[in-house]
Structure formats: structure tokens, C-alpha cells
Amino acid sequence: MTSQDALQEIESLSEKINYHNHLYYQESRSEISDYDFDQLLNRLIELEIEFPEHKKEDSPTQRVGGTITKSFDSVTHKYRMLSLGNTYSKEELIDWDKRVAKGLETDDYEYFCELKFDGVALSLTYENGLLKRAVTRGDGVQGDDITANAKTIRTIPLRLQKDNIPAAFEVRGEAFFPKNEFNRVNQEREDIGEERLANPRNAASGTLKMQDSSIVASRKLDCYLYYLLGENLSYDSHESSIAQIEEWGFNVSPTYRRCQNIQEVLDYISDWEEKRHDLPSETDGVVIKVNNLKQQEALGFTAKSPRWAISYKYKAESASTTLESISYQVGRTGSVTPVANLKPVLLAGTTVKRASLHNANEIERLEIRIGDTVNVEKGGEIIPKITSVDFSQRDLFSVPVEYITHCPECQTELVRIEGEANHYCPNVESCPPQIQGRIEHFIQRKAMNIDSLGTETIRGLLDKGLIQNYADLYNLTFEDLNGLEFKTFSEKKGEYSLRSLREKSATNIIKAIDASRSIPFEKVLFALGIRYVGQTVAEKLATHYKNIDALADADLESLINVPEIGDRIAQSVIEFFAEEKNQLLVNQLKSAKVQFELIETEIISEGSSLSDKTFVISGVFNQFSRDELKDKIKANGGKVVSSISAKLDFLVAGDKMGPAKLEKATKLDVKIISETEFLNLLES
Ligand SMILES: NC(=O)c1ccc[n+]([C@@H]2O[C@H](COP(=O)([O-])OP(=O)(O)OC[C@H]3O[C@@H](n4cnc5c(N)ncnc54)[C@H](O)[C@@H]3O)[C@@H](O)[C@H]2O)c1
Numbered sequence: 001m002t003s004q005d006a007l008q009e010i011e012s013l014s015e016k017i018n019y020h021n022h023l024y025y026q027e028s029r030s031e032i033s034d035y036d037f038d039q040l041l042n043r044l045i046e047l048e049i050e051f052p053e054h055k056k057e058d059s060p061t062q063r064v065g066g067t068i069t070k071s072f073d074s075v076t077h078k079y080r081m082l083s084l085g086n087t088y089s090k091e092e093l094i095d096w097d098k099r100v101a102k103g104l105e106t107d108d109y110e111y112f113c114e115l116k117f118d119g120v121a122l123s124l125t126y127e128n129g130l131l132k133r134a135v136t137r138g139d140g141v142q143g144d145d146i147t148a149n150a151k152t153i154r155t156i157p158l159r160l161q162k163d164n165i166p167a168a169f170e171v172r173g174e175a176f177f178p179k180n181e182f183n184r185v186n187q188e189r190e191d192i193g194e195e196r197l198a199n200p201r202n203a204a205s206g207t208l209k210m211q212d213s214s215i216v217a218s219r220k221l222d223c224y225l226y227y228l229l230g231e232n233l234s235y236d237s238h239e240s241s242i243a244q245i246e247e248w249g250f251n252v253s254p255t256y257r258r259c260q261n262i263q264e265v266l267d268y269i270s271d272w273e274e275k276r277h278d279l280p281s282e283t284d285g286v287v288i289k290v291n292n293l294k295q296q297e298a299l300g301f302t303a304k305s306p307r308w309a310i311s312y313k314y315k316a317e318s319a320s321t322t323l324e325s326i327s328y329q330v331g332r333t334g335s336v337t338p339v340a341n342l343k344p345v346l347l348a349g350t351t352v353k354r355a356s357l358h359n360a361n362e363i364e365r366l367e368i369r370i371g372d373t374v375n376v377e378k379g380g381e382i383i384p385k386i387t388s389v390d391f392s393q394r395d396l397f398s399v400p401v402e403y404i405t406h407c408p409e410c411q412t413e414l415v416r417i418e419g420e421a422n423h424y425c426p427n428v429e430s431c432p433p434q435i436q437g438r439i440e441h442f443i444q445r446k447a448m449n450i451d452s453l454g455t456e457t458i459r460g461l462l463d464k465g466l467i468q469n470y471a472d473l474y475n476l477t478f479e480d481l482n483g484l485e486f487k488t489f490s491e492k493k494g495e496y497s498l499r500s501l502r503e504k505s506a507t508n509i510i511k512a513i514d515a516s517r518s519i520p521f522e523k524v525l526f527a528l529g530i531r532y533v534g535q536t537v538a539e540k541l542a543t544h545y546k547n548i549d550a551l552a553d554a555d556l557e558s559l560i561n562v563p564e565i566g567d568r569i570a571q572s573v574i575e576f577f578a579e580e581k582n583q584l585l586v587n588q589l590k591s592a593k594v595q596f597e598l599i600e601t602e603i604i605s606e607g608s609s610l611s612d613k614t615f616v617i618s619g620v621f622n623q624f625s626r627d628e629l630k631d632k633i634k635a636n637g638g639k640v641v642s643s644i645s646a647k648l649d650f651l652v653a654g655d656k657m658g659p660a661k662l663e664k665a666t667k668l669d670v671k672i673i674s675e676t677e678f679l680n681l682l683e684s
């Protein structure tokens with residue numbers, strides 16, 4: 001390679017990396033995988049080593065990726081917040097270990113391994129035991145002051161109540177979107193017709209940069225701490241400082257391990273490779289730190305990262321296959337989602353046949369064509385995604401994808417709202433999947449809980465003309481259902497066959513419809529399917545207005561004054577009740593005697609056998625739902641708390657409890673009891 005070629009490649013790589021850095025840190029988005037990003041960066045490092053004359057001072061290899069934004073006050077870090085060197089290869093890790101040994105001129109050192117949590121780095125400053133400031137990493141020198149947003153994270157202590165707290169210190173950690181919370185938020189967004197958030201990391205970063213802290217609070221972010229800094233602290237190892245912050249009440253993930261040598265580090269890496277998927281947070285690798293603080297100091301820093309630490313990143317599994325066709329799905333709100341039909345391929349133990357393409361922009365961005373060879377990846381997400389197209393394999397005669405212009409289900413011309421990525425079918429009234437989608441939304445477990453009525457049965461009922469909307473369900477009789485014919489699709493045979501509903505199923509459905517008459521008002525309100533009214537919003541509206549008539553009569557001003565109800569939701573509620581056909585639906589449901597009024601429940605005391613005892617509940621239980629279990633504890637004088645500490649009396653463990661909780665409770669010697677043991681406590 002000539003020096004001139006190198007210069008050209010260096011410039012083009014720098015430009016690409018700066019572009020992706022900007023998207024990642026400023027806009028909380030990514031267009032390429034982390035692995036591909038790191039390949040670009042590594043190539044640039046390589047070239048700069050070979051052609052040092054072309055290395056620029058502001059090269060992305062010399063700087064921490066982020067910058068500060070204008071929307072928050074910027075704060076200069078007392079100690080710079082650096083990045084971490086990273087590698088995907090065990091050989092490179094072993095090389096790094098050799099450099100550590102060489103740098104320290106001894107074999108006498110230990111490592112401390114932690115998981116690499118995939119979120120946003122936060123620096124928290126405490127003065128006299130009080131949280132003073134929470135700042136993002138920014139460009140490493142200055143960051144954004146996001147204290148108000150960080151305060152909504154419930155595991156970040158606002159005040160420390162131990163007596164051995166230094167007057168001033170800083171802790172650093174990673175704020176992240178717990179997986180189940182991420183899924184909950186996305187489910188809720190889907191329920192109300194909003195786009196899904198792309199991945200937990202980007203969502204956490206986007207959330208912490210929001211101007212409205214109440215939205216931040218509604219997304220229950222969490223934070224793990226992994227670093228203590230300050231003047232005159234008397235710890236000699238990273239491990240002892242971590243033990244200290246844990247004792248002060250900071251949330252430390254119990255997944256760390258001290259390792260005597262690089263072999264033990266490699267063992268730790270393999271131990272967590274699979275297990276990490278069961279943890280509450282996304283992780284993308286392992287961070288390996290030299291444990292002794294004096295030795296850390298001796299090793300020091302490069303311009304961008306410490307020499308005493310490195311991250312080993314797990315590579316997402318990927319596979320190559322062919323895009324056979326694209327089909328288009330129409331959802332309850334009319335939004336159209338393109339789906340890639342792939343030649344079946346084995347990926348991370350499952351056969352993948354489909355991948356979401358999200359919207360027209362994504363198709364354009366990937367420049368994907370039918371017949372292309374594509375790479376699919378399965379990250380933390382359940383749905384696999386296409387990460388890139390192998391252009392070298394492209395058929396000469398292939399043509400760009402033409403996005404559909406008309407609804408594949410009802411042939412109505414699609415519309416695209418300014419500023420939104422999705423296309424919509426505007427035929428709300430009679431587009432079949434929209435009608436069906438509204439009924440499916442109504443009957444789901446979280447709503448009217450009539451889910452014994454499956455998708456296919458609903459189709460059958462619609463086809464027969466027995467129902468036209470969800471309110472019609474209440475007119476169904478056993479005779480309508482018994483023997484009802486419906487089509488069912490067999491994946492195996494790849495074809496539809498005709499079946500008929502059995503007597504027992506018909507009975508169950510009638511029972512479930514009947515039982516839904518006692519489903520509480522807030523759930524009924526959610527079931528109606530008003531755009532932007534998800535479960536939480538429905539609860540807020542129900543609590544505020546107490547009954548459907550008051551809500552239907554509310555004007556814009558009144559609605560906006562309800563805490564946490566914004567313009568968009570208010571407008572949507574008004575539009576819903578203004579439509580005559582919706583008024584008819586509501587009236588029909590009223591005649592069917594569903595709950596349109598709030599019943600305020602009180603917890604009735606059952607005794608005091610649990611008084612002064614604290615409980616954490618985790619997992620799934622046989623006899624109770626989690627809420628019922630909580631009520632039971634409260635009814636008997638106990639207290640339910642959310643995090644495990646040494647002071648906790650009992651951890652009630654159900655099935656599928658997270659391994660991290662278990663490990664933490666075991667470590668802190670908290671008493672772990674089963675559901676049955678819990679019931680015994682009540683009787684004693
Ligand atoms: N896909 C893209 O477009 C794109 C763009 C830019 C950056 N990236 C990704 O971001 C990474 C670079 O980001 P970076 O500079 O923030 O470095 P990094 O994320 O690789 O490592 C540093 C960060 O790790 C985090 N961390 C998590 N657990 C930790 C622990 N236990 N101890 C210490 N730190 C811990 C901290 O936030 C710290 O700031 C790259 O690996 C790249 O893959 C991707």
C-alpha cells in the first residue's frame with residue numbers, strides 16, 4: 001500500500017467512524033453493528049501505526065466517542081471519563097495479559113472481572129452523603145448534567161446513611177434499561193400504535209437525554225455501579241472499593257469474580273457467555289481490570305483508555321442466507337410492517353425464516369433486493385435482524401424493492417404521515433386485519449382476558465358475520481360457537497385446513513366472555529383500543545375520571561391537566577369519543593354490563609403475623625399472581641421492597657427467578673423461602 005492510498009483510506013475511515021459516533025452518541029441510534037463499527041476502528045488503528053505521518057490529532061482513535069449536547073448544562077469531569085480498549089479475540093486478550101506482566105515487571109497480580117453492561121456511563125458525585133450531580137461521559141472531559149433524570153432511577157441513593165462516608169467522592173456506573181422493562185415499554189408502545197424502541201442501549205441513552213423527567217421516570221431504568229473515585233480513599237484493591245460501595249447501599253451486580261490469572265479470566269468469560277442472557281440487563285462482554293490499585297496506577301493510561309483494563313466483547317451470532325421475498329403485515333392501527341422471508345437458516349440453535357425490516361427507510365438503508373445474500377444476526381432481541389447485504393453476491397438482473405403503494409389486505413391506497421417512518425392503511429372501518437386486530441387487542445389477557453378465543457376463531461366469527469366488532473362478542477351464544485368452522489394454518493404442511501370448534505372450547509369461551517363483565521374499569525378502558533392509551537395511561541385516566549361518561553365528556557383542557565397526560569393523548573381521547581361508531585360501541589358494551597366505573601379496592605387486614613418483616617418477591621408463583629402475593633404480605637402487616645440488601649428478612653422465590661438475585665441473596669445471607677414456606681409463615 002502506498003502512503004497516498006493509506007491517506008485516502010484513513011480519511012474515508014475517519015469520516016465513516018465520525019458519522020457512526022455521531023449517530024450513536026448524539027442520536028442514540030446505530031446503523032451498523034458494534035462488531036462492524038469496531039472493525040472500522042481497528043482498521044484505522046492499524047493504518048495509523050503503519051503510516052504514523054497520517055495520524056491526526058483529532059483522529060477518532062484518539063478521542064472518546066461522545067460529545068456534549070446543548071440541551072443540558074455541561075460539567076467538567078474531575079477525573080476524565082475514558083473509554084475501554086476492546087477485543088473480540090482470546091488471543092489478543094492473552095497478548096494484553098503479557099503486556100500487563102511486562103508493564104508491571106512481575107507475575108504477581110490479580111484480575112477482577114465484571115460483566116460489561118450495555119447502557120450509558122454515568123458519573124455520580126456525592127457530597128456529605130448527598131447526591132449532588134449525575135453527569136454523562138460526554139467527550140470524556142465534559143459531560144451533560146442529567147441529575148434530574150438520574151434521580152428517577154430508584155436504585156441510585158439520593159442520600160447515604162452510613163457513618164463511614166467520605167465528605168466527597170464519585171461513583172461511576174452504567175445506567176441501563178432492564179430487559180423486562182424494555183419489553184414492557186415496547187409492548188405498551190405497540191399496544192397504542194407507536195414505533196418500537198430499537199434496542200435497550202440506545203433506548204437508555206435516548207431516555208436519559210430527555211427533557212421531561214416524568215417520562216424518564218415512567219421508564220424504569222436501573223443502574224449498576226462499578227467504580228469508586230476520590231481523594232485520600234484508603235482502598236488498596238478494586239475489589240475492596242466495590243465491596244465498600246456495595247455496603248454503602250449502591251447497586252452492584254453480584255456477577256463479578258476475582259481471578260488469579262488469565263486462564264481464570266477465560267473461564268469467567270466462558271461461564272457467562274450463555275448465562276448472561278438470563279440476567280436482567282443486556283451485557284455485551286466482560287471487563288477485566290487489574291485488581292491492585294497501585295498496580296493500576298503504575299500501568300496508567302493511553303490517550304483514550306486505561307492500560308490496566310480491557311473489555312472482551314462477545315460476538316453476536318450471525319449467519320448468511322437468501323432473501324426470498326418480502327411480505328407486508330398490517331397491524332391493528334393500520335401500520336404496515338415489511339417482513340423478510342428468508343431461506344431457512346440455523347442461527348444460535350433455532351431455525352430462522354423471517355426477519356423484520358421495520359419500514360421503508362430500513363429497506364432503503366440496507367439497499368436490499370429480492371434474491372440478495374444477507375447476513376442475519378440474533379442479538380439480545382428475540383426477532384432476528386438483517387444486518388447487511390453481501391453485494392458481491394448480487395444477481396446482475398435484480399432490481400430495487402418497490403415499496404407497496406396499496407394495502408395488501410383491502411387495496412386502499414397507503415398514506416405516510418409526515419415525520420413518521422411507517423406507512424398506514426387509512427381504511428380503519430373495514431380493513432380486515434384492523435378489525436381483527438382491535439378484537440385481539442380487546443380480548444388479550446391484560447385487557448378483557450378472553451384469550452381462549454384464539455385468532456382463528458375470531459377470523460371464523462368474522463367470516464360468518466357473527467360479529468363485526470368487539471362489542472358483538474357479548475351477543476354470542478353457545479350455539480353460535482359450538483361447531484363453528486374456522487381455518488387453521490399448518491406450518492408443517494404449509495396449508496390451511498378446516499376445523500370446527502369443540503363443545504368444551506365453546507363453553508370456555510362463553511364463560512370467559514361472561515367473566516369479563518367483572519374486569520375492572522381501567523382494563524376495559526385499555527381494551528377499547530384508543531390510540532396512545534396504553535395500560536398505564538388507562539389507569540391514570542380511570543383513576544382521575546372514575547367513570548366512562550366523565551371521561552367521554554372531558555375537554556382538551558381538562559385532559560391535559562391530568563398528571564402525565566400530554567397533548568397527543570388528550571387529542572386522541574377526544575377524537576375517539578367524538579366518533580359516532582365509538583359511541584355506539586360504548587353503549588353496546590354498557591348494555592352488556594361491562595365495568596365502566598372505577599371500584600376502589602382497599603386492602604383488608606388479615607392479621608399481623610408478618611409485622612415489621614420485609615420481603616422481596618421474585619419469579620413466578622403457583623397460587624398467587626405477584627400482585628396478589630404483595631397484597632397478601634401487606635394484609636398481614638409485612639412490607640414489600642424492591643431490592644435485596646443485608647437487612648432484608650425474606651426473599652420469596654418463585655419459578656424462573658433471576659440468577660443475579662439468587663446470587664446476591666445467597667451472598668448477603670438473606671433467608672430464601674418458597675411459596676409454601678411463605679404460607680406457613682402466615683399460619684404460625
Ligand atoms: N454501532 C455503532 O454505530 C457504534 C458507534 C459508536 C460506538 N459503538 C460501540 O460503542 C463502543 C465504544 O464505546 P465506548 O467508547 O463507550 O467504549 P465501550 O462501551 O466499549 O467501553 C467503555 C464503557 O463501558 C461501560 N462499562 C460497562 N460495564 C462496565 C464495567 N463493569 N466496568 C467499566 N466500564 C463498564 C462504561 O460505560 C464505559 O464508559 C464500541 O465497542 C462500539 O462497538 C457502536
Ligand SMILES: [Zn+2]
Nearest residue numbers: 407410425431
Ligand atoms: Zn387495509
